[in-house]
Structure formats: structure tokens, C-alpha cells
Amino acid sequence: MGLVLAILALIWAAGGLAGLTRQRRAVLTAGVYGMVVAGHLLLPDGHALRAATGESAAPWLLLAGALGLVLAYRQGLQALRRRARPAKETIQGDGPVGGQGDDQGAAQPLFTETELNRYARHITLREVGGPGQKALKSARVLVIGAGGLGAPVLQYLAAAGVGTIGVIDDDVVENTNLQRQVIHPDSAIGTPKVFSAQTQMQAQNPFVRCLPYHRRLTPEIAKTLMADFDLVLDGSDNFETRYLVNRTAVALGVPLVSGALSQWEGQLGVFDPARGGPCYRCVFDHAPAAGLAPSCAEAGVIGPLPGVIGTMMAVEAIKLLTGAGAALRGQLYIYDALYGESRTITMAPRDDCPICGPSCESGLSCEKDIT
Secondary structure (H helix, E strand, C coil): CHHHHHHHHHHHHHHHHCCCCHHHHHHHHHHHHHHHHHHHHHCCCCCHHHHHCCCCCHHHHHHHHHHHHHHHHHHHHHHHHHHHCCCCCEEECCCCCCCCCCCCCCEEECCCHHHHHHCHHHHHCCCCHHHHHHHHHHCEEEEECCCCCHHHHHHHHHHHCCCEEEEECCCECCHHHHHCCCCCCHHHCCCEHHHHHHHHHHHHCCCCEEEEECCCCCHHHHHHHHCCCCEEEECCCCHHHHHHHHHHHHHHCCCEEEEEEEECEEEEEEECHHHCCCCHHHHCCCCCCCCCCCCHHHHCECCCHHHHHHHHHHHHHHHHHHCCCCCCECEEEEEECCCCEEEEEECCCCCCCCCCCHHHHCCCCCHHHHC
């Protein structure tokens, strides 16, 4: 069998040197292959030709099947590339988002070959496809917090190809974080979380741009910062920040994906009053009394739980950006990891909500005016 394969390779190489086209060389090699297979099928057992070419047609048929699969894969990949990048479509810029271009202002392909291969599984999905992947690349998403929830959110948004990802957090990586905040390596202890996250995200996907903000989110900067993004994901661990993010998102009309954790339980929802849903304050009108909602440091949290909820937050973000499926708008998803149970609670806007209620929409005083 090895001798025949060597002859086929020689025919292919010699044809190339002689200037034959790939199609003609393929016909020649296919002809030799066909004669070998025909010999196995027609000649009697023990014939010298059969003995010299493997004694059975099975290996040759398996080889043909493997080559057929390779060719089918290549054809399918080319079809995906055509679907994701129409022939005449280009963007103006300096190369891939977050990358360095040689000619500023020159027209560049929307996706590089590496990106098309990287996102092929997305492009194959009917609900995402080429248009959805383009939407992800042009999107600007802000993540509040680079801790337990922020870690998987940032990892999966970067892997998905979200073009610009902002992250704000004023904390530094500590040894106690590493049990659950999987974006940070041990070597990053003492480093600001936003810079540690930026390093890991761009190591994973150099085609995305990360904007780190090493500071605390305050009312003085919230509106200016959030106005520059299409979507906000809140992974903060205190009600003061959650309320600030919510009223700023409502004032700007920006959708908000919010998640929270406690010991073995996590929850998330999409809050989007501009599109008919409730805001965070419609559901959680008042912060719980002291001691009723202890922090992770006080009460503990099982390590994989932030990964479960944070990954689901990233899924909701991708659905919102691409228009795929139905987002958790007006729904609160609750997951109990200890007993493997989950439930979904329907949420509705409140008429007396001090953030998004009718009094605010009519221009009367409301809390969102603070920002």
C-alpha cells in the first residue's frame, strides 16, 4: 500500500512540475486509485497485484472516505467564510479591533482568516450566523466588577468576539479570590483586577479590545462612562453599586444584565425598561437590612457558582447583542446549586417605581435624575 501511495504522490508532484492543473492531476491520481480498487474487487484472493497493494480494498475505501471528509470540511468552511464576509464588504480602520494596523485609514476585511476560523461555530448557528458575529464585533459592553461574576463574563465575552469590552473595578487580586475568580492567575496577586483581566482576555483573543478602569464606580463618573457602551453587565457585590448602575442604565436607556450570589444560590435577570421590562429597583425596592445579605467574605460561596451564573450572564449578553432567542427580560432566574434546582420568576414594571415609573417618564422628580 505504501508503494502505491508513493506512486500517487510522485504523479501529483511530477504533474505540478509539468504545469498540469490541479484538476488534471486529480484525474490522473484518481485513475490510478480506481485501478487499484478495481483490482481488489475483480482479481481472486492471493493474486500478486492484490498482495502488493494491501490484499484488501477496505483500507483504500477508508482512505477515500477520509479524503472525502476533509474535502467536505474545506468546502463547508469556505461557505461559512462567504456567509460571514460578503466579497465587497470592508470596514475603515487600522486592522482588527484592538490590533495594530500598518496603514491607518486603509480599508480592511471585516474579519481576518484567523477570526473566521475562531468564530466558525458561532457562524454555523442559524440564530447567530455572519450578521450576529458582525454585531458582536461592533458591540461595546461594560462589565461592572472583575471578581467572581466578572471573571467568567469577561472570559466568555472575549472568546465570543465582542469587539470592545470595558471593565471597571477598584480592587486588586488577593489570594482568597483565586478559589472562584478564575480569570486571575496566582502570579497576579497584588495586581489591579482590571489589568489582570485585560492581560488574560487579550492573551486568549487578541482581536478584542479591553478598556480597563481601575477605579470605583461613583455617581460622578457613572453616566459619562456608561453612555459609551451598548450594554452593561453588573457583577458588583453591594446594593449601593447595583442601584447606581440601575438608575444610570435607565436614564441612558441601556439594557442591564444583573447577577448576584450568596453561598450556594445565584440569580440573574435582564432589566430593560426602555423595551417594556422592569428595572432592578422595580424588583428590589429596598436594600436588605444589615446582616440579611452577608457578603461572600462573611457567608462564603461555593467556587463554581460564580462560573455558572457569570456564564449565563454572558449568554444573555450575546442574545441581546445578536437578537438571538428570547432574553431573560422581565424574568428572574434563580439557581440553587446545593440541591440542583432552578426556578424562574416573572417580573413586571411597577407603576410606583422611583426609577422607571410613570412619574419619571412624565418628567417629574425621580431618583434617576441624581446621575
